[in-house]
Amino acid sequence: MSPSKSVILVTGGSGLVGQAIHWVVENDPKYGKREGEEWVFLTSKDGNLIDPAATKAIFEKYRPTHVIHLAAKVGGLFGNMAANLDYFRDNLLINDNILHNAKEFGVQKVVSCLSTCIFPDKTTYPIDETMVHHGPPHDSNFGYSHSKRMVDVMNRAYNEQFGCNFTSVIPTNVFGPHDNFHLVNSHVIPGLIHKCYLAQQNGTPFVMAGTGRPLRQFIYSRDLARLFVWTLREYKEITPLILSVPEEEEVSIKQVGDAIVKAMEYTGDYRFDTTKADGQYKKTASNKKLMTLNPDFKFTPFDVALDETVQWFKENVDTIRK
Ligand code: NDP
Numbered sequence: 001m002s003p004s005k006s007v008i009l010v011t012g013g014s015g016l017v018g019q020a021i022h023w024v025v026e027n028d029p030k031y032g033k034r035e036g037e038e039w040v041f042l043t044s045k046d047g048n049l050i051d052p053a054a055t056k057a058i059f060e061k062y063r064p065t066h067v068i069h070l071a072a073k074v075g076g077l078f079g080n081m082a083a084n085l086d087y088f089r090d091n092l093l094i095n096d097n098i099l100h101n102a103k104e105f106g107v108q109k110v111v112s113c114l115s116t117c118i119f120p121d122k123t124t125y126p127i128d129e130t131m132v133h134h135g136p137p138h139d140s141n142f143g144y145s146h147s148k149r150m151v152d153v154m155n156r157a158y159n160e161q162f163g164c165n166f167t168s169v170i171p172t173n174v175f176g177p178h179d180n181f182h183l184v185n186s187h188v189i190p191g192l193i194h195k196c197y198l199a200q201q202n203g204t205p206f207v208m209a210g211t212g213r214p215l216r217q218f219i220y221s222r223d224l225a226r227l228f229v230w231t232l233r234e235y236k237e238i239t240p241l242i243l244s245v246p247e248e249e250e251v252s253i254k255q256v257g258d259a260i261v262k263a264m265e266y267t268g269d270y271r272f273d274t275t276k277a278d279g280q281y282k283k284t285a286s287n288k289k290l291m292t293l294n295p296d297f298k299f300t301p302f303d304v305a306l307d308e309t310v311q312w313f314k315e316n317v318d319t320i321r322k
Pocket of ligand 1: 011012013016017018042048050069070071094115173174175180
């Protein structure tokens with residue numbers, strides 16, 4: 001980034017990832033705010049990004065030089081299955097409004113956020129960045145997935161036609177402070193933390209669905225935030241970059257449960273309901289491209305990150321999304 005004044009606009013600034021970037025910008029000695037940088041964190045109260053006029057007004061107000069684009073209609077499995085068209089249209093409109101205004105206002109760089117669920121359903125492992133458009137995504141959230149794939153298409157076209165420096169990153173499963181801890185409509189880690197907390201409060205068993213054997217790559221939101229800042233400053237390509245822990249750091253759902261029980265200091269009955277389905281065994285993604293470009297990056301150990309998340313949950317349990 002140029003040493004002169006930069007205005008970095010973060011859409012979706014109130015969400016899990018946006019709050020983590022805010023924390024890193026304020027607190028991290030290496031990836032934190034630099035002289036001449038002004039960071040602006042948007043929420044939906046600043047304007048509905050589905051609306052072209054509201055989006056344009058935001059760009060007119062802040063005149064950003066850089067954009068980290070996180071805002072999205074995000075939902076659980078059932079929400080997606082019930083409304084694939086809404087997830088497709090809302091996200092397509094949000095992404096089109098952001099990139100169109102970024103081009104019109106001469107933004108120097110945009111980093112948009114995709115997701116590993118956009119990869120083909122039938123694929124080989126590990127998944128890498130070249131495979132985004134190699135086959136249909138999973139049926140359950142094809143609307144959301146296709147809208148995210150179109151960001152990569154737009155980035156390429158804006159670059160070819162207008163020379164824009166718009167790129168994207170693909171995080172694996174994110175967890176951390178400020179997550180959505182809803183019992184049903186949430187991702188696996190925050191949902192289980194909430195479940196374990198209730199078991200502890202009520203003296204009831206903590207029962208995990210399935211065998212606990214499936215493997216997942218989880219990235220701590222604050223590590224992801226550091227990598228977003230690094231991408232904004234250092235990544236030169238238009239094509240997407242997977243932001244993930246290494247393949248060897250995949251953890252099993254049982255390891256997740258064990259770490260939650262330990263961090264929560266839960267001593268009650270803890271078991272697995274093996275009559276419940278497990279879901280996909282693994283979805284391993286390669287972080288080779290990231291580690292080639294940024295070989296010194298150190299991920300927070302999973303247990304440490306999980307413990308910080310549980311402590312944050314306990315301190316904020318009365319006010320959080322749940
Ligand atoms: P959250 O659901 O925590 O936050 C979503 C953010 O988007 C909020 O700030 C919300 O504002 C904002 N937003 C939603 N709709 C609109 C709208 N119409 N206009 C303006 N703002 C809007 O999401 P995450 O932080 O988890 O996700 C951020 C990005 O990361 C998304 O693009 C998501 O697809 C991606 N991602 C997330 C993963 C995960 O595991 N969480 C994994 C991979 C990718 P408000 O709070 O005001 O409603």
